Amino acid sequence: MAAAAAAEQVEMAAGKGGGGRKKLILIALPLLLGGIGAGLWFSDILPSMFGVGAHPADEHGRTAAAEPPRPPAFFEMPEIIANLNATGRRPVYVKLRSKLEITRAEDAAAIQLALPRLLDLFQTHLREMRPEELRGSAGTQRLREELMARANIAVAPPAGSTQPAPRITDVLFTEILVQ
Structure with missing residues (x-):
C-alpha cells in the first residue's frame, strides 16, 4: 500500500511538471x-514575398530603381541692410546675408528674374520688425519662416503660366547683425 501511495505522488509531481x-x-x-x-517583415523579406511595397515593373518585368535624391541647390542673396522699427531717437539697423535653399538648380534663373520683388518683400518685412523680435533663436526661426513664405510668394509664376513654380525649402542665414 505504501508503494502505491508513493507511485501516486510521483505521478502527481510528474503531471505538475508536464503542465x-x-x-x-x-x-x-x-x-x-x-x-x-x-x-x-522589417528586413523586407516578407513584404517582397507578398509584393507589398514593390517597385513598379516596366514592360520587361524589371523593377525600376528609385531615383536618387537630388542634392539641394543654393541661391546666394545679396546683402540686405534695413532700418528696424525701433522706438527712441537712435536708429537701429539690421544687416542680413542669406542663401535660399531650392529644390532644383534650374530654378536659380527664375529666382534671379524675381530678385527685385524678393528683395522688396524681404526689406519691407525687416523694416516692420522691432529689434526685440530678432533676439534669440526663436526670433531667428520666426524670421526664417516669414522670409521663406515671402520668398515662395515672390517667385511664384503669374496666374495661367504653365511653368512649374520654383520651390524654396529654406532660408539659411550666413550673417545677421543688429546695430
Whole structure:
C-alpha cells in the first residue's frame, strides 16, 4: 500500500511538471513565431514575398530603381541692410546675408528674374520688425519662416503660366547683425 501511495505522488509531481512545460510552450511558441515574422517583415523579406511595397515593373518585368535624391541647390542673396522699427531717437539697423535653399538648380534663373520683388518683400518685412523680435533663436526661426513664405510668394509664376513654380525649402542665414 505504501508503494502505491508513493507511485501516486510521483505521478502527481510528474503531471505538475508536464503542465508547466505545456504552459511554457504555449506562451513561448507564439512569441517566437511573432519575433521571426517581425524580423522578416522589417528586413523586407516578407513584404517582397507578398509584393507589398514593390517597385513598379516596366514592360520587361524589371523593377525600376528609385531615383536618387537630388542634392539641394543654393541661391546666394545679396546683402540686405534695413532700418528696424525701433522706438527712441537712435536708429537701429539690421544687416542680413542669406542663401535660399531650392529644390532644383534650374530654378536659380527664375529666382534671379524675381530678385527685385524678393528683395522688396524681404526689406519691407525687416523694416516692420522691432529689434526685440530678432533676439534669440526663436526670433531667428520666426524670421526664417516669414522670409521663406515671402520668398515662395515672390517667385511664384503669374496666374495661367504653365511653368512649374520654383520651390524654396529654406532660408539659411550666413550673417545677421543688429546695430
